Amino acid sequence: MLYRKVPKTGDSLSILGFGCMRLPLTRAHIIDEERTIHLIRYAIDNGVNYLDTAPAYHLGRSEPLVGRALADGYREKVRIATKLPPWSVRTRNDMDHILEDQLVKLKTDHIDYYLLHSLAKESWDTMLHLGVLEFLDHAKRFGKIINAGFSFHGNLATFREIVDAYDWEFCQIQYNFLDELNQAGTEGLKYAASKRLAVMVMEPLRGGSLAGHVPVQVDKIWREAPVRRTPAEWGLRFVWDHPEVTVVLSGMNQEAQIVENITVAGEAWPGSLAPGELALIARVRDTYTSLMKVGCTGCGYCMPCPAGVNIPECFALYNGASMFGNRREYAFHYLTRHGGITGDRSYAGLCRNCGRCEKICPQHLPIPAGLKEVSTSMEGRTFGAKVSVLQCGLWIIDRAGRLVRIFSRKPNEGDTADQEKITS
């Protein structure tokens, strides 16, 4: 594992940080606690010393789980990063209460790296007005937070304004080879570093869409490289190649991912990519840009939707159909997942155009318009009829003579059954 220093303090952080926003889930859609704790501890045992969580992750379940994962002496081996959610703050006192609650959930007496979560112009102005800088000073003075920072999803001008407004130790930006000109972008990265801020990078693989099963056009370009690397490795190396980057957060929810990322993090020196490799990455970026329909990162901030639309998943399947060229397969997944077959109805056509999600989206996506496109492309006029037929027809009699619905309704938190069974 390589380590990089926080410029203002000299703290030495692993270049790979463990992001706790996309933890492994059980079939019942709850965090797989045993597996998650194993993964977190494996990462720490192999050199990772930075863990990033937030009250918003996994509907509030990420922080307490991190607290449990860091029992048995693991707390002392890592820096914890967590965040103040501006959307939950109405008064200056709320900030203190939220922080106290986080200390309890994380089973610690201090937060090493504390961020104002997902700032953009509006939320920054509101937080300033509510006295957030005094809150940070106060919490630091009493040792409840050690380093102050902010995560960011606004535009470059706001980013510069926030960087200049306080003596931050660090910031956290979305950065990957598709986002060089988006949000803070490369210019913001360099600006923060010039002000001696450590820069933590989130979404290095755009919510996983730059890794795993990549489009054939992209795969063809990666195969031209003289050195064989997985798409995930290319994506991470691109970010680590920048000396201004301190930590790259990866939401690792599979054993193989962790092993791969830790291996790469042992040799990803800044400036180590050759000009030919950077040119290859630029071609991949141009190819993705031409294939993706909606620039959704799957962060889930827009959820829940009052009409029940699963916004990130609808966009993911729409993008998948466009990028991977297998529209029929994606349309089938869309029908079964969002048509009320394997879960509640959550398809794009349910959108009532209330605009709530659009105000929250860190990518500033025109979500209702995008969902209209998804609905036209993935649903069509026969969608409702298909849903009705499938919902009526997918019941079978099992060997024990019970009537079993072979597609399960998505269980609620705490449910363990993955099939809805009725004794006949």
Ligand code: SF4
């Ligand atoms: S605009 Fe549509 S998708 Fe967005 S929150 Fe409202 S109903 Fe849901």
Ligand code: SF4
């Ligand atoms: S639509 Fe926006 S807020 Fe919702 S998941 Fe996508 S990027 Fe995140």
